[in-house]
Amino acid sequence: MALFTSEYPFKVDRKGRISVPADYRTVLSQESYPGIVLIPARGALALDGFGNGRLESLAEALDDPEIYDDDEDLEQAKQLFAEARRLPFDGDGRIVLPPEIRDHAQIQDKAIYVGGGSTFRLWNTDAYAAYKAKLNENATAKGQSIRLRLAPKKKKRTEG
Amino acid sequence: MALFTSEYPFKVDRKGRISVPADYRTVLSQESYPGIVLIPARGALALDGFGNGRLESLAEALDDPEIYDDDEDLEQAKQLFAEARRLPFDGDGRIVLPPEIRDHAQIQDKAIYVGGGSTFRLWNTDAYAAYKAKLNENATAKGQSIRLRLAPKKKKRTEG
DNA sequence: TTGACGCCCACTAAATCCCATGATATCCAC
DNA sequence: GTGGATATCATGGGATTTAGTGGGCGTCAA
Numbered sequence: 001m002a003l004f005t006s007e008y009p010f011k012v013d014r015k016g017r018i019s020v021p022a023d024y025r026t027v028l029s030q031e032s033y034p035g036i037v038l039i040p041a042r043g044a045l046a047l048d049g050f051g052n053g054r055l056e057s058l059a060e061a062l063d064d065p066e067i068y069d070d071d072e073d074l075e076q077a078k079q080l081f082a083e084a085r086r087l088p089f090d091g092d093g094r095i096v097l098p099p100e101i102r103d104h105a106q107i108q109d110k111a112i113y114v115g116g117g118s119t120f121r122l123w124n125t126d127a128y129a130a131y132k133a134k135l136n137e138n139a140t141a142k143g144q145s146i147r148l149r150l151a152p153k154k155k156k157r158t159e160g
Numbered sequence: 161m162a163l164f165t166s167e168y169p170f171k172v173d174r175k176g177r178i179s180v181p182a183d184y185r186t187v188l189s190q191e192s193y194p195g196i197v198l199i200p201a202r203g204a205l206a207l208d209g210f211g212n213g214r215l216e217s218l219a220e221a222l223d224d225p226e227i228y229d230d231d232e233d234l235e236q237a238k239q240l241f242a243e244a245r246r247l248p249f250d251g252d253g254r255i256v257l258p259p260e261i262r263d264h265a266q267i268q269d270k271a272i273y274v275g276g277g278s279t280f281r282l283w284n285t286d287a288y289a290a291y292k293a294k295l296n297e298n299a300t301a302k303g304q305s306i307r308l309r310l311a312p313k314k315k316k317r318t319e320g
Numbered sequence: 321t322t323g324a325c326g327c328c329c330a331c332t333a334a335a336t337c338c339c340a341t342g343a344t345a346t347c348c349a350c
Numbered sequence: 351g352t353g354g355a356t357a358t359c360a361t362g363g364g365a366t367t368t369a370g371t372g373g374g375c376g377t378c379a380a
Contacts, residue, residue: 001216001248005197007260011371019370023246091327092370115241117219122321135239138232139202171359171361182337251337252364322380329374336367346357
């Protein structure tokens with residue numbers, strides 16, 4: 001399976017191009033489509049990214065009538081495809097960031113790829129630093145009981 | 161299953177390379193990815209390590225929408241992939257320690273691998289010696305009641 | 321004609337490959 | 351059991367390749 005990890009800071013050049021980390025390209029090399037998919041991330045100055053295969057899986061899921069019984073949920077889910085941008089690699093493993101999604105993440109001349117397992121995020125560098133700092137605060141406060149566990153406890157927040 | 165044991169002190173050369181114990185490489189030889197995964201250990205000058213397969217299991221767990229009902233827990237868990245570094249073996253069974261995680265563990269020119277069952281730790285040598293000394297103190301004070309038990313008493317974790 | 325886009329090349333730093341060496345462990349013959 | 355031959359391992363360094371980045375040029379469409 002595709003596995004995206006680590007943090008990779010990159011530059012955006014004056015043509016709007018940005019390299020995709022070689023590691024990610026390797027992960028995606030077995031996909032049929034040579035490129036990535038980017039979607040504006042909800043509530044973050046970032047773009048969610050993954051391979052074309054995952055987009056296909058999502059499309060198939062939407063064809064399954066049992067997944068969404070609520071019509072409005074279905075419409076919401078479909079909007080994902082409207083917001084998605086399929087971005088092919090150039091000969092050097094770069095993509096061109098379309099202005100709309102670039103604006104969403106407020107990305108200027110640099111950005112950082114952040115691994116998230118089966119997906120990754122392309123963040124506004126500063127926003128990611130802030131997000132990370134906040135996460136670390138909360139982490140030390142709550143204790144890191146979930147790290148590295150294979151089968152995390154199912155928590156019931158209302159417990160206690 | 162993968163089983164990491166013993167203590168193996170190793171050197172870090174001027175290129176930032178360190179050998180992975182031959183024993184560990186043997187344990188990992190049946191993994192699809194020829195290398196290891198390292199993550200900064202919370203509250204210790206060390207890095208947690210394991211094989212790619214374990215990381216994949218963690219990623220699959222995160223794709224299951226039922227595991228985390230709390231969004232913040234999900235984000236915390238995802239951050240693990242951001243912090244994780246996938247480090248491939250070179251032809252001689254070595255990895256290159258990336259500066260960020262090397263700094264976290266304050267590893268200079270030596271480090272020690274410490275087996276921990278299904279995972280291992282790569283420690284700052286001095287910090288491990290201190291940690292071990294402290295453990296031994298506490299062990300003699302409390303008695304060795306937990307060692308060698310198949311099913312240690314379940315302790316109430318810091319649950320709230 | 322002007323800009324956007326795809327394709328190509330070039331440069332530099334860093335990562336990777338490959339080989340050498342000494343030390344240790346393992347094997348085998350006797 | 352002993353001792354020598356062989357294989358394995360940890361480690362260092364040089365050579366080669368690759369990655370990330372910047373820029374040029376032709377093509378196509380507005």
